[in-house]
Amino acid sequence: MRIEKALEILEKKKLECGLVLKPENIYYLTGFFPSSKAVLILRAEPLLLISKMDSTRAEEINIEYKIVEKFKPELKRLRYKKVGVEKNYISLQFFEKYLMGKKLKDLSLEKVRSVKDKKEIRRIRRAIRIAEDALSTIEFDGMTEKEIAASLEYAITRKADLAFKPIVASGRNSAKPHHEPTGKRVKEGEIVIVDLGAKVNHYNCDISRTYSTDGNKKFQEVYDAVLEAQEAAIAECYAKNKIKSADDAARAVLKEYGLEKLFLHSTGHGIGLEIHEEPSINRESKGKFKEGMVVTIEPGIYRGFGVRIEDMVLVGRTPKVLTKIKK
Numbered sequence: 001m002r003i004e005k006a007l008e009i010l011e012k013k014k015l016e017c018g019l020v021l022k023p024e025n026i027y028y029l030t031g032f033f034p035s036s037k038a039v040l041i042l043r044a045e046p047l048l049l050i051s052k053m054d055s056t057r058a059e060e061i062n063i064e065y066k067i068v069e070k071f072k073p074e075l076k077r078l079r080y081k082k083v084g085v086e087k088n089y090i091s092l093q094f095f096e097k098y099l100m101g102k103k104l105k106d107l108s109l110e111k112v113r114s115v116k117d118k119k120e121i122r123r124i125r126r127a128i129r130i131a132e133d134a135l136s137t138i139e140f141d142g143m144t145e146k147e148i149a150a151s152l153e154y155a156i157t158r159k160a161d162l163a164f165k166p167i168v169a170s171g172r173n174s175a176k177p178h179h180e181p182t183g184k185r186v187k188e189g190e191i192v193i194v195d196l197g198a199k200v201n202h203y204n205c206d207i208s209r210t211y212s213t214d215g216n217k218k219f220q221e222v223y224d225a226v227l228e229a230q231e232a233a234i235a236e237c238y239a240k241n242k243i244k245s246a247d248d249a250a251r252a253v254l255k256e257y258g259l260e261k262l263f264l265h266s267t268g269h270g271i272g273l274e275i276h277e278e279p280s281i282n283r284e285s286k287g288k289f290k291e292g293m294v295v296t297i298e299p300g301i302y303r304g305f306g307v308r309i310e311d312m313v314l315v316g317r318t319p320k321v322l323t324k325i326k327k
C-alpha cells in the first residue's frame with residue numbers, strides 16, 4: 001500500500017510523525033479525497049482526522065480514522081519534536097498554531113506521485129479521450145470565445161469533470177498564454193488557441209491545439225517550427241534521460257528559427273492528481289525521467305499572435321504520446 005511507502009520515507013528521514021494536509025496527497029495515500037479539512041497523521045499507526053462534513057463518506061476510508069469537531073485538541077496532543085510536513089503546502093497559520101518550536105522536515109510526496117501506476121494511467125487516458133472527443137466537436141463559425149469555451153465545457157462535463165476552465169484565445173488574444181475567453185467573435189481564418197482538460201476520478205489531462213484556416217504563410221512557418229520543437233522535445237522523454245534534455249531540445253529548434261525569445265514558458269510539466277506537478281520541464285530541471293511519468297510537452301510562441309501545441313507523453317523506455325487528436 002502507498003501509505004507503507006510513505007512510512008518508509010518517514011523512517012528514512014528519521015521522523016516519528018508526518019502531517020499530510022494536501023487533499024491530493026491524502027487521496028494518494030488513503031484513497032479518500034476529503035471535501036473538507038482533513039489531516040493525515042502518518043506514524044507507526046496512521047490516523048486520518050476528518051471533519052463532520054465528510055462523516056457520511058467515512059465508509060470509503062480504509063485506514064483508521066476519527067471524525068472530529070475541532071482539530072485543535074487533536075493536533076495539540078501530538079508531542080512529537082520532529083515532524084514531517086508538506087513544505088510547499090502548509091500555511092503560516094498552521095505553522096504558528098501547531099508547529100512552533102518543532103523541528104520540521106519536508107515530507108513532500110510529489111516525487112513519489114510523479115511516477116504513475118497502471119490504474120492512474122488508465123484514468124489519465126480516459127480523461128484524454130473525453131477531452132479529445134470534446135475538442136473534435138469544436139466549431140468556430142460566428143461564435144465568441146466564451147461561447148466556444150462554454151460548448152467545450154459542456155461536452156466535457158457531460159462525462160467528466162473539468163481539469164480547468166478551457167482557454168479559447170483568438171486573433172491577438174492568442175498571444176496571451178493565459179488568456180481568459182471573452183465576448184470577442186472568432187473571425188473567419190483567425191488563429192485560435194484552444195487549451196482544455198478533463199478530469200476523471202481525480203486525474204487530469206491537458207491538451208492544446210492551434211487552429212488557423214486562412215493559410216497565412218507567417219503563421220504556418222511559426223506553426224511548423226513549434227511542431228518541430230515539440231517533436232524534438234517529445235523524443236527526449238524516455239527513462240533515464242535528463243529531464244532538461246527535453247527543454248533543451250525544444251529551445252534548440254526554436255533558436256534555429258530565431259524564435260527562442262518568444263517562447264515564454266516552460267516546455268512541459270508532470271500531470272496527474274494535479275494539473276501541474278512534478279517533474280517541471282524547464283531550463284532549471286534537475287534529475288532524470290523515470291518510467292511511468294506522465295508529462296505534457298507544450299512549446300509555444302507568442303508574438304502578434306500565438307501558437308501552442310500541447311500533448312501528453314507517457315515516459316517509458318521510449319516516449320509514448322497519449323494524445324491522439326490531429327495537429
Ligand code: GLY
Nearest residue numbers: 164195206298310
Ligand atoms: N492549461 C495549462 C497548461 O497548459 O499548463
Ligand code: MN
Nearest residue numbers: 206296298310
Ligand atoms: Mn500544460
Ligand code: MN
Nearest residue numbers: 195206207208
Ligand atoms: Mn494546457
